[in-house]
Amino acid sequence: MNNQKEIVTLQKKQKNIKKEIQVVKKKLPTYVIAFLFFASISLYFLEERFYNFFGNxxxxxxxxxxxxxxxxxxxxxKLYINIKTKQKESKNIGSKLYKLMKLEVKNDNE
Incomplete structure (x- = not known):
């Protein structure tokens, strides 16, 4: 029974980690597009001010x-490193789950 609770908590934790990774990966292109858009718009609208302030x-x-x-x-x-560490953590949890479930099957067979 104790193994069952541990398996369920590890599965929930792994699911949350995978969901976090997916959210960050979905937002990544938005960050890139927003940065490029902001840079181009600021240069376009502030071109005259840049020229007056800095000259040529x-x-x-x-x-x-x-x-x-x-x-x-x-x-x-930084985002890429965070994604990689979360993926490693999820993989470690998956291996723990495998070992726990394998142990449970062995105990049932005995």
Whole structure:
């Protein structure tokens, strides 16, 4: 009976982890599109202000875009690492479940 409770809790935990991974994977393209949209719209509407404020200093605008891109890339890497750790955790829970169920079958056969 104790194994049954442990199996059920591990299954619920694994299901929640898989659901979290799926939600993050669904939102990932939205983040990319939103970043590109925001960057292009801000450059389009703020082009005159950039020109008045910085003059013909295109290098500064390029540096700002590169810094924003690097920050966004780091954000994506962090998300990717989180997904991988959750997948490993889900896999570990799956192996624990397999061992528990295998033990339960052996005990029933004896």
């Amino acid at each position: 200093s295109v290098k500064l605008v390029i540096i700002i875009i590169l810094i924003a891109s690097v920050i966004f890339l780091l954000f994506l890497i």
